[in-house]
Amino acid sequence: MSEFILETTGLTKEFKGFVAVSGVDLKVQRGHIHALIGPNGAGKTTVFNLLTKFLPPTAGTIRFEGEDITREAPAVTARRGLIRSFQISATFPKLTVLENVRIGLQRKLGTGFHFWRSEKSLNVLNDRAMALLESVDLGKFADTITGEMPYGRKRALEIATTLALEPTMMLLDEPTQGMGHEDIERVVALIRKVAENRTILMVEHNLSVVANLCDRITVLTRGSILAEGSYEEVSKNPKVLEAYVGSDDMADAHH
Template sequence: MSEFILETRGLSKNFKGFAAVSDVSLKVRRGSIHALIGPNGAGKTTFFNLVTKFLPPSSGTIHFKGEDITHEAPAVSARRGFVRSFQISATFPHLSVLENVRIGLQRKLGTELHFWKSEKSLSKLNDEAMALLDEVGLGRFADTTTAEMSYGRKRALEIATTLALEPELMLLDEPTQGMGQEDISRVVDLIRKVSANRTILMVEHNLSVVADLCDRITVLTRGSVLAEGSYDEVSKNPQVLEAYVGSDDMSDAHH
């Protein structure tokens, strides 16, 4: 079994002659929390969309647990345990928090069409859903309508619905975006907790979050890998500091 759960080899994406992602080879170590950072326009989102199959690459390959999954449908990859956590849009705002997690569990079972399922199987799902909500600290909000929750708690719910799919590799896109400090620290604690026994690859612009949470960091700039290493190594790299100069993230880089 390879120590790398995810590997991209020479991954590139061109839009009308513009190289948004250029020859990115990345290895994500099993059991690590790996962050992708870089100034705005560095290609982080495009790379993430390539890895999670939202965009087909112009060239290069993606390997998950040693298998080439470059041209596999996202749903097939998800069944392998390779799951992207969606922004809030993945939750149903008018359903309760518990119902949202239960839908995630039904997806895993492939029974989303069996609305006539017996009460008994639903109550089993309720127990599982409650356990997941407890895991992300939302147990007491089980009956709350999702739309009424605070932003940070919605993100925690999103993580719970992702956990329902039992991912081995969890992909988080800007998990702390738009949050105040209290929500950020809550979500950071949550990510640390759910990272036990699984691997996380995250795009994150908040460098203090990255410093606090991540084992390994890859810095992208202009679509290419500029540097990789621990936060200490990367944050002292003069090229990295230079890449952040003139971008609004630089103030974070000095913390």
């Protein structure tokens, strides 16, 4: 088994003459929390969309667990355990928190498990859903209508519903975006916990989060990898500092 769970080679995506991602060779080590950072428009989201098959690459290959998955259908890739956590719009706002997690569990179990079958089968799911909620510190919100949840807790729920799909590797797209300090700390603690037995690749703007959480960091700019390494190495790299000039991100993270 390779130490790298995910590897891309020459990953490239062009949109009508505009190169959004250009020759990206990304290696994510098994068990790491790996961050993808860079100024706006650097191509971070496009890389995520390529990895999860929302977009076909113009060129290059993607290997997961040693298998070439470049041309695979999104659902097939997801079944392999490479799963992206969706923003809360992907959950059902009018259902309770428990019901949302239960739907995640049903998806994992596939069509063989229909929730109207029997009360008993539902209880099995309830127990599993409750255990998942407890694991992300949402037990007391089980009966809350999802749409009425505080913002930071909604992000924890997204992570819980993603965990229901039993990912080996989780892609988190800006998990702390729009959060206040207290919520950020809670979500960082949650990511750290979730990462204990899986690999995480995250796009994150908040560099103090990246500094505290991530084992390895890849800096993208204009669709290409500019630098890679630990936060220590990357934050001192003159090329990286220059790429962030005009944005106060790097400066802020140092304080």
